Amino acid sequence: MTTTDKYNPVGELLLVQRVRRSGDRAAFGRLVERYQSPLRRYLTHLTAGDRFRADDLAQETFLKAFTSIRQFSGLGSFRAWLFRIAYRTFLDNCRSRRPSQELDQVTAGCEMSAENTILQSALACLDDTERNVILLSAVEQLSHSQIAHVADMPLGTVKSVVARAKSKLREYLKNEEL
Amino acid sequence: MKRNRIQNDPLEGLLAAARRERVPDDGFTQRIMGHIEPVPPSRNSYRIPTFATAFASVMLIVWMALSGFDPAGLTGRLERYGQRGTEIRLAPVSWQIPRTEKAVGNQAETNL
Numbered sequence: 305m306t307t308t309d310k311y312n313p314v315g316e317l318l319l320v321q322r323v324r325r326s327g328d329r330a331a332f333g334r335l336v337e338r339y340q341s342p343l344r345r346y347l348t349h350l351t352a353g354d355r356f357r358a359d360d361l362a363q364e365t366f367l368k369a370f371t372s373i374r375q376f377s378g379l380g381s382f383r384a385w386l387f388r389i390a391y392r393t394f395l396d397n398c399r400s401r402r403p404s405q406e407l408d409q410v411t412a413g414c415e416m417s418a419e420n421t422i423l424q425s426a427l428a429c430l431d432d433t434e435r436n437v438i439l440l441s442a443v444e445q446l447s448h449s450q451i452a453h454v455a456d457m458p459l460g461t462v463k464s465v466v467a468r469a470k471s472k473l474r475e476y477l478k479n480e481e482l
Numbered sequence: 483m484k485r486n487r488i489q490n491d492p493l494e495g496l497l498a499a500a501r502r503e504r505v506p507d508d509g510f511t512q513r514i515m516g517h518i519e520p521v522p523p524s525r526n527s528y529r530i531p532t533f534a535t536a537f538a539s540v541m542l543i544v545w546m547a548l549s550g551f552d553p554a555g556l557t558g559r560l561e562r563y564g565q566r567g568t569e570i571r572l573a574p575v576s577w578q579i580p581r582t583e584k585a586v587g588n589q590a591e592t593n594l
Contacts, residue, residue, distance in 0.1 A: 329518060336514050341505040349500070359510065366514045419499040426496070442497040470493065477492050 320382055323373050332373075336366055339383065342444055343390055349439050350394050353424050361397060365390040384450040391436060391454055398432075422477075429476045430469055437462060438469040 316338070322331040343365060347358035368389050376385050427435050436455055440446045441462075448466070452459045545551075552558075 329515060332518065333511060333515050336511045337507065340507060340510050340514075344505045344510070345500070345503055348505070362510070363514060363517070367517055370518055417499070417503070419496055420503065423496045423500055426493075443500045445501070473493050474491075477496075 316382055317378065320373065320376065320378065323370070324376070324378075332370055335382075339386055340366075342383075343386060346387065346439055346444055347390060347394060349424070349427060349443065350391075350436065352428065353420075357397075361390065361393050364397075365393050368393065380453065381446075381450055384446060384453055387440065387444065387446065387450075388454040426473050426476045426480075430472055433457075434465055434469040434472065437465045438473070441466050442470075 316335070319331040319335055322328040323335070340362065344355075344358055344362045347361045347365075348355050351357045351361070365386065369386055372389075376382065427438075430438065433455070437451055437457075440451045440454060441448070446454065448459055448462045451457070451462045451466075455462070457465070
């Protein structure tokens with residue numbers, strides 16, 4: 305299945321159930337195919353464009369998802385559940401990294417479009433929480449309640465962080481005259 | 483108006499471009515699948531004691547039936563019960579005055 309296929313929540317739930325009940329690897333493979341692009345894109349933005357690190361984090365995320373898929377209740381969104389694992393994996397990775405390896409120091413080895421480069425430099429003016437919330441909201445298009453679940457934040461806080469982050473980004477672009 | 487404002491917003495343009503970006507798989511899925519260990523089909527081991535208890539109960543009933551196990555003469559009592567009349571009685575067959583402690587005591591004295 306390609307990423308251009310129409311989203312089918314029932315089909316997705318059936319795939320998740322097959323993995324949960326019998327550890328169906330083929331079904332999990334289809335879930336990986338479906339979500340590898342948004343998850344790697346999200347992690348690439350979170351890691352300031354470090355695609356190699358993003359791929360490692362994405363791989364760790366999918367492996368964690370496979371081993372703990374029985375903890376997924378099936379009531380919420382699988383996509384939000386996956387992004388929650390990804391964000392926690394990213395935070396754990398940040399804690400275990402050396403202080404010299406800061407996010408805004410990553411430049412080499414990344415091929416990005418001009419627009420993505422501008423967006424990346426604009427995102428650098430945000431703190432970690434604002435960057436995460438604006439990416440989930442404006443790029444990955446998760447609902448505010450899903451973002452609250454992913455980031456472990458109250459719903460009202462998510463809304464205010466989204467507004468503040470957009471305001472900061474607009475201010476940055478205005479100052480850079482873009 | 484609002485659509486024009488959004489279209490002219492550079493931030494919205496950047497975010498829309500980021501949304502359109504697709505990361506090619508390039509063997510990523512294959513790499514993930516190579517790391518995944520096959521999981522046993524069922525880990526529902528909690529069912530084993532349940533089935534064992536049910537099986538033991540059935541076997542006990544079968545053994546009792548085949549061995550003629552008859553606790554407290556249950557078979558005889560059931561047969562006697564079956565021989566009794568099945569008509570509905572509105573009053574007892576014979577009235578009987580309940581024995582009180584005093585009556586029991588007097589009877590004991592009489593016997594002495």
